[in-house]
Amino acid sequence: xxxxxxxxxxxxxxxxxxxxxxxxxxxxxxxxxxxxxxxxxxxxxxxxxxxxxxxxxxxxxxxxxxxxxxxxxxxxxxxxxxxxxxxxxxxxxxxxxxxxxxxxxxxxxxxxxxxxxxxxxxxxxxxxxxxxxxxxxxxxxxxxxxxxxxxxxxxxxxxxxxxxxxxxxxxxxxxxxxxxxxxxxxxxxxxxxxxxxxxxxxxxxxxxxxxx
Amino acid sequence: xxxxxxxxxxxxxxxxxxxxxxxxxxxxxxxxxxxxxxxxxxxxxxxxxxxxxxxxxxxxxxxxxxxxxxxxxxxxxxxxxxxxxxxxxxxxxxxxxxxxxxxxxxxxxxxxxxxxxxxxxxxxxxxxxxxxxxxxxxxxxxxxxxxxxxxxxxxxxxxxxxxxxxxxxxxxxxxxxxxxxxxxxxxxxxxxxxxxxxxxxxxxxxxxxxxxxxxxxxxxxxxxxxxxxxxxxxxxxxxxxxxxxxxxxxxxxxxxxxxxxxxxxxxxxxxxxxxxxxxxxxx
Numbered sequence: 035x036x037x038x039x040x041x042x043x044x045x046x047x048x049x050x051x052x053x054x055x056x057x058x059x060x061x062x063x064x065x066x067x068x069x070x071x072x073x074x075x076x077x078x079x080x081x082x083x084x085x086x087x088x089x090x091x092x093x094x095x096x097x098x099x100x101x102x103x104x105x106x107x108x109x110x111x112x113x114x115x116x117x118x119x120x121x122x123x124x125x126x127x128x129x130x131x132x133x134x135x136x137x138x139x140x141x142x143x144x145x146x147x148x149x150x151x152x153x154x155x156x157x158x159x160x161x162x163x164x165x166x167x168x169x170x171x172x173x174x175x176x177x178x179x180x181x182x183x184x185x186x187x188x189x190x191x192x193x194x195x196x197x198x199x200x201x202x203x204x205x206x207x208x209x210x211x212x213x214x215x216x217x218x219x220x221x222x223x224x225x226x227x228x229x230x231x232x233x234x235x236x237x238x239x240x241x242x243x244x245x246x
Numbered sequence: 247x248x249x250x251x252x253x254x255x256x257x258x259x260x261x262x263x264x265x266x267x268x269x270x271x272x273x274x275x276x277x278x279x280x281x282x283x284x285x286x287x288x289x290x291x292x293x294x295x296x297x298x299x300x301x302x303x304x305x306x307x308x309x310x311x312x313x314x315x316x317x318x319x320x321x322x323x324x325x326x327x328x329x330x331x332x333x334x335x336x337x338x339x340x341x342x343x344x345x346x347x348x349x350x351x352x353x354x355x356x357x358x359x360x361x362x363x364x365x366x367x368x369x370x371x372x373x374x375x376x377x378x379x380x381x382x383x384x385x386x387x388x389x390x391x392x393x394x395x396x397x398x399x400x401x402x403x404x405x406x407x408x409x410x411x412x413x414x415x416x417x418x419x420x421x422x423x424x425x426x427x428x429x430x431x432x433x434x435x436x437x438x439x440x441x442x443x444x445x446x447x448x449x450x451x452x453x454x455x456x457x458x459x460x461x462x463x464x465x466x467x468x469x470x471x472x473x474x475x476x477x478x479x480x481x482x483x484x485x486x487x488x489x490x491x492x493x494x495x496x497x498x499x500x501x502x503x504x505x506x507x508x509x510x511x512x513x514x515x516x517x518x519x520x521x522x523x524x525x526x527x528x529x
Contacts, residue, residue, distance in 0.1 A: 037346040045332065045343045092331035096340075098297040099327070100347050101320035245298040 038102060038110035046093055047114060051080045055122045059129040063136070068143045069150065070191045073157055076122050077165075077184060081115070085169065085176035094173065098246050108170055108241040112234045115166070119158045127151060143195050149208040152219035152226075153194055159226030159233075160190050167236035173244055247309060249273045249394050249426035250294070255303030257293045264289050264450045267303070271426055271443060276416060278437030278458070279430035280514060281447035282522050287430040288327075290447065291398050295325060308393055321348060324387025324395045328402065330379050333372035337365060337382055348390035356389035377408035384412075388419065395419070395427045401436050409433070413440045434514035444514065448521055458514075467516050469493040470507025478507060484523040495520035 054076075061072045088094065088111075097107055130146040139145050144153070164186040168179030197204040207214060248270045255267035264286050271277045281287050292298040294305055296312055305312040307319045332340050337360075345351040360367060363381040371379060380400055387395055395416075401409045417440050419425050431437065437444060437458070445455040454461050468478065471491040478496065479485070485494025495516060501509060512520075 037343075040346065041343045045335065045339065091333070091335075092329055095327060095329045096331040096344075098292075098295070099320075099325045100344075101317045101323075102347065103317060104296075243299065245292070 035106050035109060038106055039113055042110050042114040043117070046088065046091070047084055047118075048087065051084065051118060052121065054080060055118070055125045058122065059125040062126060062129040062133045062146065065137050066142045068191075068195050069130075069141070069146055070144060070154065070157065070195060072126060073122060073154055074187065074191070076119065077161055077180070077187060080118060081165065082176065082180055084115075085180075089174060094246050104242045104246075105238045107173075107246075108237040109234065112162075112166055112237050115162070116230060119162075123151065123154060123158070126154065142199065144198050145209045147209060148212070148215040149218040149222075152215075152222035153208070155226035156222040156229070157187060157190060157226070159229030161187050162233040163229040163236075166233040167240060170237040170240040171244070173241055173246065247273050248306075249308055250428060251304075251306040252290075252294060253304045255290065255293060255305065256301045257289060257298060258301050262286070262289070262450060264293060267447075267452055269445055269452065269455055271428060273426050274420065274424050275442040276420060276427040276429060276440055277443040277445060278434070278441035278514075279428060279445050279447065280432065280434055280437065280518060282432060282518065285447045286450040287432075287447060288398055289450075291325075291327075291396055291428070291430060295320070295323075295396070321350070321390070322393045324384075324390070324392030325398075326380070326383045326387050326396070326400055327398045328380065328383075328400055330371050330383070334370055336368055336370050338367040340371070341367070341386070344386055345389070350390045352389055352391060355391075356385065359385040359388060377404045377412075380404065380412070384415070393425060395425055395429075397427065397429045399431055400429065401431055401433055409436060410439075416440055432518075434518055437514060446517065446521070453521060461517070462511060462514070464498055465512045465517050466496050466498050466501055466509045467493065467512035468496050468505075468507050468509050474505075474507040478505060484520045486520075 058072050058075050061067070061075075062069055130150070133146050139147055144150055161183050165179050165183035168182055169176050171179075194204075194208070198208055208218060209215075250269065250271045252267055252269040255264065255269075257264040262284075267290055269290075279287050279290070289298065293300045294307070294312070296316055308322055310319055312319055341356070345353075345356070359365075363378070363385060365374075365378060365382055365385065371382070374382065384397075384400070401412060404412065413436055416427055416429070420427065429437070429441065441458050443456065444458045444461045446453045446461070454464070456464075465483075468482070468485075469491065470478070472487070475485060475487070475492040475494075478494075481500040482494040482496050485492045495512060496509075
């Protein structure tokens with residue numbers, strides 16, 4: 035498994051995608067913006083590039099010759115995505131803190147606060163559960179799974195961004211007392227991790243059933 | 247001991263079925279796997295290696311069940327599909343990641359093959375010719391002391407000199423390493439040089455699987471006049487009519503002493519060509 039993850043991160047995924055989170059997190063310096071969009075660029079730039087490259091580079095041709103378990107192919111690819119997602123969140127936290135330091139936490143749309151990062155982790159969970167199991171139905175075609183995941187995550191993002199601008203009760207929950215924000219963060223982060231774990235398990239099961 | 251034992255292997259697609267394949271290769275020999283394009287050679291190999299899922303059948307490789315010991319078996323196999331991977335990466339980069347998967351990776355042997363094949367490890371895969379790419383894939387397969395080499399159409403796309411060099415290499419491997427080779431191809435002349443056994447597949451079914459000499463002895467190539475064709479027509483596997491008469495293929499056991507047509511030894515090409523037309527005339 036370690037060798038497969040090492041291969042994914044070193045050989046299969048272009049180094050640019052480790053730098054991209056840094057640029058994307060820079061978007062958090064925009065005053066008054068829909069900051070959840072920072073994470074969407076990962077779905078719309080990084081993911082199609084990585085999964086397209088698997089096809090173009092003949093990654094499965096290499097994998098089919100190696101002494102590895104089918105299940106581990108899915109695990110290594112999913113874990114690599116989780117690592118990149120973690121990088122996005124980690125850098126967003128740092129840049130978010132700088133944003134608060136410069137501008138304060140008020141934002142017309144969703145504030146950058148503890149709830150924001152919880153909702154962000156859950157956003158990745160929603161993406162993972164929508165995209166990864168659908169992709170591993172074929173382990174080749176990523177277009178339809180990505181459309182499905184984009185629609186799902188856009189609806190998810192709209193609910194929160196629109197909600198906090200329109201409804202006071204949502205502002206109270208997500209942008210109110212820090213104690214409530216902590217609860218929101220813990221619940222949504224746990225849910226995000228659970229959905230990602232579920233995505234991993236379903237992907238592992240699906241790759242065993244298909245022709246590579 | 248057999249290096250490969252396949253029993254009743256079946257794989258169904260919408261438009262093609264790999265039907266009840268039975269195949270075995272004794273250890274230390276070269277088996278040629280022949281058949282026209284689309285006959286099922288690659289499907290058999292992929293299904294055998296669990297790259298494609300099979301519907302039915304049992305597969306033992308190096309004495310072990312592929313379902314129970316897939317990883318262990320694959321550490322002892324060199325599989326060369328002819329497809330390249332990571333064309334924009336250098337040989338050095340790919341090997342760096344590839345060798346981590348093999349406990350028995352032998353760096354001195356790897357380096358010796360690189361130098362024997364004149365492979366520059368700083369070159370990108372797509373900067374290599376087709377023949378050099380193949381040599382690199384074979385180098386990877388040989389550098390972890392594979393007991394079984396599975397080569398899917400390794401010589402297609404190579405010039406005659408490169409093909410001849412490769413066939414010599416296979417023979418050297420067999421002599422020095424006690425390796426078994428399964429070698430699929432539609433260029434049957436390659437196998438006449440190096441194969442011990444032949445398996446002939448057509449439309450997803452095995453027609454013959456035996457030693458090369460037995461296969462060639464089992465068939466006869468016939469040429470004769472049109473009147474001689476009339477005498478033999480029902481016994482021929484297929485035949486081709488031309489301006490001077492006909493030529494065709496017959497089972498040796500179907501030859502009669504009374505036959506007056508010229509009867510000789512067929513090549514593997516003859517067997518494949520005449521079988522591909524089913525019974526009757528090739529127009």
